[in-house]
Amino acid sequence: MFNFLLPLLFLLPCAAQAGGTGYQLENVTLETLREASLPPAPAVTVPFRADGRAGGKYFNSYILKAIAYLYSNYGLKGYDINSILTHDITYHTFGTIPARHAPLTMCVAAQMEIILTAFELYAKETGDYTVYDYLPKRSFEGLEITALKGHIWVNHDFKADGTADALINFGMGERRAFEDLSPGDFVNINRTTRTGHAVTFLGYINSTGKIQPAYNSTVVGFKYFSSQGRAAAGEGGFDYRYAVFSKFGCPAMPYKRDCEVIYSADQRMLNTGTMLSPGYWTGVMPQASDETSGETVLNRTFFNGITTDD
Template sequence: MKMISACFVIAAALFPFPARSESPDGGFNKYVLTAVKMLGESRAAKGYGSAAFTQDLTFGDDGILKASGPPITMCVAAQLEVLVEALNLYARETKDVSPFHYIPKVTWARLRPLDLRGQIWMVNGSPSTGAAHAFENFGMGKRIAFKNLFPGTFVNFNRTRTGHGVVFLGYIDKTGADLSDYSNLVAGFKYFSAQGMGKPDGGLGYRWGFFADAGCPSLPADKKRDCGIIRSEANNLLVGGYVAMPNMWDAEKAAAQVLSNNVATDPALTTEGTLNESYFSGITTDD
């Protein structure tokens, strides 16, 4: 009988959805879910603002990714913090640190439009429509339709005039109850990210997001809502996808992306961008 990893046991206990051994990510979502659990327990509610990471992040065997204003953080930085910690969990379990040398470290830290970080931040001039798109551009994963998402994938969504970047934890119905699979009962989804601008419990945490056509149902006080999400199949309005196991990453695709960044001469592509704070407002319904 095969051993079941500790990461998977922890993730399954926290997120009671069916195991996705057949999932196209090769099972990397177990590390994402374990990272979410860890961050939710140890780094939640430390404040929301236009800064990155709740603390300096260990970057495998290659030093750190420096936090810009810890412990304050925001949504797209939360997506990246989850990914880096998931990769750290993977490296500790497998002794494989190659993900931290897959692309130049600078592209994880810099905000040029063609950098990995710039694409996750969706800075002006970026070809990306969200984290999943950025991961796909670097050969680290794929975008998939909303109906095919599974816990531990990444989503960027839109409301009217604002948007958010999150980690998807599962579908919910109009009462906020978990649904194991996509169906016409899906009214939204549970997620983990950073939000709560100006609130004492702002920062990393969970939300129950509802599509605009599902209304904004009452939930217990400990289930904070995010209502008014645009339900759409357009890949620039509701962008979801996964990060795959590192042995599935496409190094040739990553190299082409890095090369295009390195040879860029247009100042619009060689100048670091900034977060669109009016779009990524950090405000959800119950904030």
């Protein structure tokens, strides 16, 4: 039972206080669970039922642990479109992936940092460090078609319209329709304002912001985690938002909103998918060609970081 409850601990508000001391995963005990207090939002709400993807084939549980860790230790440090990673990240024995303008970061870099942090937590918890052998460190630094970063940064020529596509293109992900998402899946959105965002899905919401256990007729959007907002500490950076589809207007929510999001079954407009656990990675890798010889150029106007209540 404790092993079942452990991943849920990191979804609770007590595990996600920006600037506070984060839980040490190896020190969490059943007593820790009993004593945990519940401060108010913003934080990830525990789903009404556990999802089978939390273990086994899917990597969702480690993505969620990474979010809890990053918000607790690096939350709300500031947003900047030219910044990458809130801190330097050690890529096992292969060197360091350096941050640029830390602790500021932006949305596509936030998704890459979540993945890298999930790698670290997974390796420490399981002792399986072969997770770092699948992609070279360069894959998180370069912007060419053979680099995962070049796909996470979004490049239509690479057939990469979001983080989900990036993972699929490298044999690390699987397509999920929006209606089938689970907490810890990835979404890239487009807005009616011709801007967009890269985020991690945390749950469906109704018109009052209440988390729904699954997609249903009351769903107006979803709760997510990413980096957005302003440059000043406390006003931007790693944080939560309530995304609302444009057809539902912009109702009041428990925390900051991201309205005018376009709902579409077209993956170019609403890009959705999940990350596979390392044992299920297929080894598929994009290959360079004359048509895809360039590098991804980040669309800074599109990814401007501003949401409705910023």
